[in-house]
Amino acid sequence: MSELPGIVVNGASGRMGQMLVRLVSENPACRLVGALERAGHDWIGRDIGTAMGGAELGVTVTDDALDAMSRAQAVIDFTAPAATVPLAEIAAQARAVHVIGTTGLDEDDIAKLDAAARHAVMVRAGNMSFGVNLLTKLTETVARALDVEFDIEIVEAHHKHKVDAPSGTALMLGEAAAEGRGVRLTDVADRGRDGITGAREEGHIGFSAIRGGDIVGEHDVIFAGPGERIILRHVATDRAIFARGAVKAALWGIGRKPGAYDMMDVLGL
Numbered sequence: 014m015s016e017l018p019g020i021v022v023n024g025a026s027g028r029m030g031q032m033l034v035r036l037v038s039e040n041p042a043c044r045l046v047g048a049l050e051r052a053g054h055d056w057i058g059r060d061i062g063t064a065m066g067g068a069e070l071g072v073t074v075t076d077d078a079l080d081a082m083s084r085a086q087a088v089i090d091f092t093a094p095a096a097t098v099p100l101a102e103i104a105a106q107a108r109a110v111h112v113i114g115t116t117g118l119d120e121d122d123i124a125k126l127d128a129a130a131r132h133a134v135m136v137r138a139g140n141m142s143f144g145v146n147l148l149t150k151l152t153e154t155v156a157r158a159l160d161v162e163f164d165i166e167i168v169e170a171h172h173k174h175k176v177d178a179p180s181g182t183a184l185m186l187g188e189a190a191a192e193g194r195g196v197r198l199t200d201v202a203d204r205g206r207d208g209i210t211g212a213r214e215e216g217h218i219g220f221s222a223i224r225g226g227d228i229v230g231e232h233d234v235i236f237a238g239p240g241e242r243i244i245l246r247h248v249a250t251d252r253a254i255f256a257r258g259a260v261k262a263a264l265w266g267i268g269r270k271p272g273a274y275d276m277m278d279v280l281g282l
């Protein structure tokens with residue numbers, strides 16, 4: 014019988030990293046074969062299970078990505094742009110599926126990821142949950158149906174540790190709204206209003222970010238028209254929804270043609 018696909022988790026000590034270690038090691042369709050952390054991290058050399066305060070998992074935390082990838086068919090990466098971009102090259106060399114949940118990537122980072130995706134499968138999304146990907150579809154449909162009298166505003170709320178704004182999800186929703194409207198998001202995005210901003214410009218898409226406490230992730234897409242408002246909302250209450258999507262994406266990507274994919278491809282939406 015052939016071995017189950019091996020998966021490495023990057024940023025294994027992080028909020029998402031630990032959730033992924035748990036879900037991958039409990040999933041009967043795959044094996045956890047590596048746990049990566051940056052050089053100098055306290056957990057290097059320790060068993061990932063016991064470092065997380067649980068049972069031993071037989072996987073030692075390492076900073077050697079190339080070695081970890083040599084045993085893997087996929088790597089799941091919810092870290093930071095400075096970690097994700099160099100890992101993409103290593104995943105491409107190893108011909109491993111690279112599932113990227115990291116947000117806050119700039120245009121230059123994305124160009125480097127796209128170059129790596131010429132050699133291996135990459136699945137990247139600002140949100141890996143089924144609910145948000147469905148909301149993204151709905152946002153595009155509603156934006157296409159309404160005219161510019163309806164102002165589009167995207168409001169997101171996250172925990173106090175989040176370092177990037179607008180969230181990756183908010184940007185995904187903004188892209189979908191812009192697509193529905195037939196415009197480029199970069200031409201119409203209003204980010205970070207403050208002071209005497211002037212009246213709202215027709216056709217613009219606004220973003221607002223709330224940060225506080227332990228909010229997992231909440232997104233509203235508001236279509237504010239004359240005399241009525243339509244509000245599409247997603248509320249995440251458990252990070253497992255993102256991790257489950259990421260494991261699904263890793264398994265989906267194995268054996269596929271190299272290229273840049275997203276969760277819409279994985280979910281068939």
Ligand SMILES: NC(=O)C1=CN([C@@H]2O[C@H](COP(=O)(O)OP(=O)(O)OC[C@H]3O[C@@H](n4cnc5c(N)ncnc54)[C@H](OP(=O)(O)O)[C@@H]3O)[C@@H](O)[C@H]2O)C=CC1
Binds near residue numbers: 028114
């Ligand atoms: N697409 C999606 O569905 C979702 C995406 N996310 C995104 O995932 C990312 C991680 O979120 P979260 O788990 O909450 O964050 P955490 O801060 O809890 O974890 C981040 C992990 O990445 C590591 N890391 C950060 N910077 C570097 C670096 N330069 N080199 C190597 N390792 C690094 C951290 O290590 P260290 O402790 O040493 O800094 C840590 O292990 C964020 O971008 C977030 O927006 C989150 C949830 C869902």
Ligand SMILES: O=C(O)C1=N[C@H](C(=O)O)C[C@H](O)C1
Binds near residue numbers: 139140171229
């Ligand atoms: O940082 C987080 O926590 C989250 N990040 C993603 C984002 O930027 O949209 C997804 C989710 O909302 C949680």
